[in-house]
Amino acid sequence: MKEQLIEHVSSSLGKKKIEELTPLVNIDEIQHAQNSTFEGAKVLRLKGQAPLGGIRNITASVKRAQIGGMLNEGELLEVASTIYGGRRFKKFIEDMIEDEVELPILQQLVNLITPLTDVEREIKMCIDDNGHMLDSASPTLRTIRHQIKSHEASIRSKLESIIRSSSNQKMLSDSIITIRNERYVIPVKQEYRSNFGGLIHDQSASGATLFIEPQAVVSINNQLREVRMKEKQEVEKILHELSAKVSEVSEELLENVKTLAEIDFIFAKALYSKAIKASQPKLNDEGFIKMKKARHPLIPHEEIVPIDVELGKTYSSIIITGPNTGGKTVTLKTTGLLTLMMQSGLHVPCEEGSEMAVFQSIFADIGDEQSIEQNLSTFSSHMTNIIDIIDKVDHESLVLFDELGAGTDPTEGAALAISILDDVYQRGARIIATTHYSELKAYAYNRPGAINASVEFDVETLSPTYRLLIGVPGRSNAFAISERLGLNKEIIDKAKEQISTETNKVENMISSLETSQKAAEKELEEAQKVRDNAEALRKELEDQFSAFEMEKEKLLEEAEKKAHDAVETAKEEAEFIIEELRELQKEANVVKEHQLIDAKKRLEEQQPKLKEKKKKPSVKKVSKELMPGDEVRVLSFGQKGHIVEKISDKEFQVQIGIMKMKVQIDDLELLDRPKQIEKKPMATVRGSNHHVKPELDLRGERFEDAMLRVEKYLDDALLAGYSQVSIIHGKGTGALRKGVLQLLKSHPQIKNSKMAAMNEGGFGNTIVQFK
Template sequence: MNEKALKTLEYNKIIEKLSSFAGSGLGKALCNSLLPVSDIEEIKKAQRETSDALSRILRKGSLGFYGVHDIRASLKRLEVDSSLSAQELLHLSSVLDATARIRAYGLKDSGDSDSTLKETDSLEEMFRSLEPLTLLNNEIKRCIISEEEIADDASPALKSIRRSLKLTNDKIHDQLNSIVNSSGSKTMLQENIVTMRNGRYCIPIKQEYRSQFPGMIHDQSSSGSTIFVEPMAVVKLNNDLRELEIKEQQEIERILEALSEQAGQHSEKLYNNIKVLPELDFIFAKATLSKQMKGIEPLFNDKGIVNIKKGRHPLIDAKKVVPIDITLGKDFNLLVITGPNTGGKTVSLKTVGLFTLLGQSGLHIPAFDGSELAVFEEVYADIGDEQSIEQSLSTFSSHMTNTVSILEKANYQSLVLFDELGAGTDPTEGAALAMAILNYLHKRHVRTMATTHYSELKVYALTTEGVSNASCEFDVETLRPTYRLLIGIPGKSNAFAISSKLGLPSHIIEDAQNLIGVQEKSFEDVISDLEKNRLEIEREKEEIAALREQAKNLQVKLEQQNDKLASAKDRIMAEANEEARKVLQEAKDVADRTIKNFNKWGSEGGFGKEMEHERGKVRDLLSSTEGKLAIKGKQKSSKTPKPGEFKIGDAVHVNSLGLKGTVSTLPNAKGDLYVQMGILRSQVNISDLELIDEPDITGPNITKSGSGKIKISKALHISPEVNLIGKTVDEALSELDKYLDDAYLSHLPQVTVIHGRGTGALRNAVHSHLKKTKYVKSYREGAFGEGGQGVTIVEFKQ
């Protein structure tokens, strides 16, 4: 990509931003060397890496690349078996620390450094290839404390030497302190201190006592009044100290050599680390830049189609920049942008050019999802920084020189950008030149964008196939540009409107309008009409879009409600079916059990308390079951029948049970009577009954007489006698009443009631009850051999 276009489109400013996000010197170097490429596969790969890094940043947070030093020179020294210094080894350790940290960032969150990577993106292999070399790193840290200090525990020999050094130092200090503090030496000392000269411990002695103080002279003061003497008592100790220091240095060199040898065994992995780390730093810097400018990964094509949606120039303040939509290369290859100065025409050019450079460099662009860029081999731009109306000839010549160079090099794989093409010379000639240049590029299918003030170019764009007008919108009321780019509509100069708003007298404006040719005036009027129609259409489109969105939201809500209702319906039906199944199954089980018990009791020769208790249980169960059913039985009639309306054999409906039956007994004083419902006979109050007209009642052992009365024959075996002995009067009468009903319905001619003699109270109660029973023909005490006064023989009416 040519250097002039990179500079003109301010690509270098984006690179400076990118470099600031890199954490290592090597990463910054990669950022600074980034240039656009024209291989579409290479571009897509770089874009995918940026997107994957951005995805990781958004999910896990930023990744720091501090501590990544350039150790390539040290690695070359290791290749020739050279020993590294403590500083170089510490830099190597720092790189390994960064390697471990960065690799852990790329692994699963489980904390297992040996686990496979969580992501399966384009960065996976790079993270996987990093080698922390933990053993080597730990060994370096164990041995080297800082660039100037090696740990005592780096080796046993070094520890022993340093222990000897300390002991020797202590001996020297003890000897010197003894000399300094002795009474015989105090008069000879210049100062009561111990000092170092040439790496040896000395004492400052006055010059006049030079011959009296035994020792080696190492230095004297500038005045000559003081000499620095190494006492003979510590000369040997100083010699020993010096030898130990030499041994210490030799041992340190041996330790550094051993560490270097160990590092050299991993030179290939270290080379890979120092290659991958800067690449990751560079990629994550691109992702951080994308995050900062809210960028997206653009789509790419090799067909020369540009479709930028809501593009924002990255060098304009995000709070002030106005997003623009730009298309080029699909329906038209040449776009002519017109409009007033400072209206955003140049920004539109630079946005397209800069986005192209950024995209082909693997950088995201600040635009809306779905934006598409074409891959161009070259981008040419002739964009002047000066926006003055008056341009000198030299400026025109400079622009024309650049234009000539562009025309020589541009082809169908190029993007050409012209700002104010043909300006700076006579308007007629300038317009003609601009039209000829654009026509030349258009015939060669070069994607071109140009800004202009010339009306001739507006007409050219309107009348030439494959060429389109565009304009930067201008608000005449506020005298400010909106910076919106309108494709397909030529721009209006608005000079008269602006002048009028600024206070230019109307008569001058009228004179100016009269000076304009008829064709020019008509053309400007057409543009004005187009602008008015566009604004009206845009308002209508916005209203339609709002209504459509509202309708869509309502449709979604209705669909959601329908889904909820359908789901609730299915759930309720399922629950109801399940409940009904349980109720039916329960009823079936109860019916089976009841019939089984009735048959058992019948075969044993009589109904007793068990039968009445069973009947009560069935009645209670049916009452409770009614509340569970979704569909209730027939509702109770609002009109309550009178006791006199019931006759034995009448067909009735038991409302609480939802069953039909036949009246077996007449109502008593409380309005209770017995109703036969199939094989079930139960006591019911008349308030729960409804007389029905039932010409044909079907059921087991039920027949209808010619008079409409129903005769019921008992299917069960009824005993010819009932034993009431041991029961209270109330219990006995209740059982007797039920027994007499069953016996009568079973067509027994007579039965025996056993009540015993006792006090006679039970016998009298039985006789009183028999006297009230309508279907009893007669009753008498038992004869000899029948039970005597302990029984009563009852004869039924036939």
């Protein structure tokens, strides 16, 4: 397993942490380690990766600098790279925290990282990415290297004139300039060695060619050698200075390395968790295990059959019986390995909601009997191991026995196995044991703290299904398998006669249990499907009802507006007519003023009474405490219904027609109460205090999940009667805000959306107004 985990580290720092990894026994330390893995997985889920490149294990180099040693260019470059890697990761986490992603453990770790940008900058100013000292490292070095180039150019110029000379061509083995002993030379044929003078530095394997430094360049080569000595001295001086700067911050560097090792380890755990599709289990120190769909992490995902294992509450011992090659040992190994993984801070390959116990010790007697001790028999090997386990086991132990009592006489072996199980059980340990002894099938029936189990075998395909059946002991399939393979039925019938009546009864009972369990599982699966369909139908009806109410309100508003416009037109025309009548009165003095007033009053009475637009009800206290069965009116809908249950002191579940919904107490009006209702307070439904808030917080959400939440929230907010809500998406990259604005733009019930004021979140918060 460690080999799989090491594949996900980013540096030798993380690799070393994994190699030194051992399970923890303190539940608080284990919980912290589990939480750190969860935070790493959270970062990967939100960002896809963590920038941990460039980090090196520079501990040895830093400690050598501490005692005055000189670091070379490569070592200094690794120091700078590690400083940069730590600084980059620190900013990465701080940016996520600024976007209000909760990462308390990683935040605490990055707070320990010292940026040390000055040391990083000075190293990078002197050494390039290939580990070469730059000319700009010091003015002196720049001058020296300029002199080197000048001398090299002069030497090359003179040597090129020699090899280009037509008179010299026949004396040379090749018209090239090369280097021997850090000096420029030319290849000269042996017989012409005296024609060039100078120094011989090398010869070819055959001796036919000599590599000669002509006398014309000896002096300049000497000067070049002297300048190169100065270059070496200057480079060493710069390396000493840089090493001294590393020494000055050595404590901070060592702390950075220690912190980055822990961070690399955390993300290796997170990446491994993602690779094996693991989840974080709930922890307890009470010996209770409940693993849902547990998978052995070392068996390929497409081959493994998940198992459900529960141990430590109603029973503390599981006795798995049945034939070999059925998967009994895999169950033991899965339970033990996942417990060790959990206590090492790793997530486990189980479904969400699994619970694991923290043990002080885990004992196992598992494996190939012949390889336990080469100098002992099968039985002696097992018994030596079991004796050691019994000497150490206590109530905080998990004990795994594979084929307990095997390797000796079946009768004695079964009796010894029962006695060992009783002894370990009385010490309070949690036990999972496998056996093929039929005598142990009755063990769990006579022990209140034990339960039988088996691994299912498909007689039709003559192969195990590897499904663990808790509560059903294993049964022999020898007769069924033999019959399927074609053994004469008479032979099988005679064999059955040799089996005692009691054994046949037990086998028949086990067969019945298997059949009943399969039927129960099938019915449970069908019931789950029916419940899921009902839930989907309920949600669909709620959505349709909500859409219907909104459409009805919209049509009423449009009708009222048309009616209002028509009435206003009629009133204007009536005023005009009355004004004409007044003019006629002045002229003819026929119509009296009180007649005009009466006429106007009659016109106003003809104006249709318009339905006032429903306003959000004000807070209204109910006079009585509401109870199930009370008839109520939901004020925001204007609909009647009755209370189904009380969710909290301020929230109730109300049924209106075929639809159930959660309603705040301030949105309810008591209409009637049936006499049979007992007048006593209702118990609050634990964990059901959810309600629609005037704001939705999306920070830390994945883009697709966030968009789904926004759509549902807008529907809920409309149903709750809000005229305005806030959607908090944070600043981040801006992708979440852009997605929210596009969704709001296409929503039919949105009147307006705008950025919040600076004191309300500014760019990270959008205010939404409904029509």
